[in-house]
Ligand SMILES: Nc1nc2c(ncn2[C@@H]2O[C@H](COP(=O)(O)OP(=O)(O)OP(=O)(O)O)[C@@H](O)[C@H]2O)c(=O)[nH]1
């Protein structure tokens with residue numbers, strides 16, 4: 001007896017394939033939706049499990065058959081045999097028992113097939129441990145499995161994880177100082193906008209020896225101006241306060257600088273008016289760059305939605321903040337992979353100016369592989 005599984009886009013297609021290969025006498029043991037194996041998650045369709053019986057024949061039967069129907073004789077005989085055996089109660093019962101047994105075997109085989117194997121399994125488990133989302137862990141594990149198939153040597157899980165992550169993350173896009181640059185920084189409340197601006201101001205002013213102007217539009221929060229004023233004074237750079245977005249062009253004209261960093265008030269993405277004001281700040285500032293600060297402590301779905309709400313139609317770059325506070329890198333990685341937007345910086349502490357770095361994909365991959373930056 002032969003038992004085989006056939007899959008097709010439709011049940012008919014699977015059945016035609018089965019009948020074509022095993023003949024009309026093939027018996028359908030089970031049918032249904034193709035099972036969703038973890039490494040073939042894109043596969044959809046139907047499957048049929050089919051059995052056919054090639055009976056033992058006596059030499060005289062074989063000679064008689066071969067002279068009558070030389071090509072399809074054995075199938076005809078099998079069909080007759082099956083019908084005959086079904087005609088007898090005892091034989092029919094035996095056949096039913098055999099089929100039951102085979103179905104049981106098939107289920108066990110399925111369970112074995114469903115367990116991820118080899119490199120793919122290791123990568124999958126490691127990514128889940130780092131709280132990468134299930135769908136990204138599966139996708140990256142599948143790629144690792146594919147790579148391993150084309151690669152004779154076992155290079156170990158860490159390089160494989162690094163490679164599949166690097167394949168998806170864009171190159172970093174730190175602020176470019178090719179010409180005079182205005183950067184508007186926006187993001188959720190307390191996400192680290194002002195602190196990140198202070199870190200960047202220190203870097204451009206102290207290390208790159210550039211002239212820097214800070215503009216704050218955050219006149220809502222008590223002590224917001226004081227906070228950024230303190231940084232400006234320590235760094236010895238000018239600070240201007242814009243009471244309305246319309247004031248920004250004059251402020252920039254009044255104090256020209258190589259880099260203008262515009263701070264904004266923290267907003268909830270649910271506040272439509274605030275979102276509209278942010279858009280207007282970007283327009284009046286004629287910003288060359290818009291950067292959205294996203295804490296790495298957020299859950300991936302919230303990060304993706306928040307980024308979209310702040311960006312609106314603008315092309316923005318991301319700054320991943322509070323990396324040091326995140327339990328694992330997986331949620332942030334998953335969000336970055338889903339967004340596919342350029343990432344400029346990672347910040348990993350409250351220290352100004354030290355706790356900021358360019359978001360090299362290698363650094364993010366290392367965060368996942370080693371569990372820390
Ligand atoms: N651990 C950690 N804390 C950070 C980081 N960046 C900022 N913070 C802290 O987060 C808190 C909020 O930072 P701010 O820079 O004031 O955040 P903000 O987005 O300007 O806040 P609002 O203007 O109120 O919306 C402060 O206590 C910062 O010191 C970081 O990378 N890691």
Ligand SMILES: [Mg+2]
Pocket residue numbers: 193194195218224263264265266
């Ligand atoms: Mg602030």
